[in-house]
Amino acid sequence: SQTIHQWPATLVQPVGSPLSLECTVEGTSNPNLYWYRQAAGRGLQLLFYSVGIGQISSEVPQNLSASRPQDRQFILSSKKLLLSDSGFYLCAWGFGAPPEAFFGQGTRLTVV
Amino acid sequence: AQSVAQPEDQVNVAEGNPLTVKCTYSVSGNPYLFWYVQYPNRGLQFLLKYITGDNLVKGSYGFEAEFNKSQTSFHLKKPSALVSDSALYFCAVTDMDDYKLSFGAGTTVTVRA
Numbered sequence: 159s160q161t162i163h164q165w166p167a168t169l170v171q172p173v174g175s176p177l178s179l180e181c182t183v184e185g186t187s188n189p190n191l192y193w194y195r196q197a198a199g200r201g202l203q204l205l206f207y208s209v210g211i212g213q214i215s216s217e218v219p220q221n222l223s224a225s226r227p228q229d230r231q232f233i234l235s236s237k238k239l240l241l242s243d244s245g246f247y248l249c250a251w252g253f254g255a256p257p258e259a260f261f262g263q264g265t266r267l268t269v270v
Numbered sequence: 271a272q273s274v275a276q277p278e279d280q281v282n283v284a285e286g287n288p289l290t291v292k293c294t295y296s297v298s299g300n301p302y303l304f305w306y307v308q309y310p311n312r313g314l315q316f317l318l319k320y321i322t323g324d325n326l327v328k329g330s331y332g333f334e335a336e337f338n339k340s341q342t343s344f345h346l347k348k349p350s351a352l353v354s355d356s357a358l359y360f361c362a363v364t365d366m367d368d369y370k371l372s373f374g375a376g377t378t379v380t381v382r383a
Contacts, residue, residue: 164313190369201375202314202360209369217370248313252371256302256321256364259371261313 160185164249164262171269177236179265181249184230189251191232192259193224196246208232244269272297274363276374284382289351291377293344293361303344304362304371305335314360320344351381
């Protein structure tokens, strides 16, 4: 069966520091991969998605970037964190179009 | 462009009563609709989906949803709510050619004992 791993579960980082959140999927090949951000425990904002290695689509221009160095690995990064980057970050995977997304457990990022 | 509206920020029901969480959508082609549930500080869990076929879709934990094309709605229902159903519920939509899901703002459900 397929599983998705996302880490760390919580992270506190100072303003201006770099960020790297990692997500990996097991038990499947060539999945679509997604990064979402959830602010204030409510709506989900799609940040990036990828349909293949090295293919990244950005939905919202901002202080973050994403990379997919391997088929089942998706990384969310920032060179310098802002206070506004705080939130709950969710990785998800799915197949084809339309996708049925399966979510990781999320990372709670607090920028101080 | 596709979008989802969940008109109620919060729904409160007594345990044992029926539960309805509303969702309306807008999509250019045929809609593909999903419901997810989120417990505090956790990821989203898939409940059910409508792709095609029967307008009444049954999902996990006794939930069901009814697709209504004329009203562009996909309301989530449960005949008898449990306290453990208290959570944040998200409706999502996409169309056949899209790789992305568009989520609603979420509805917080509170079931009181």
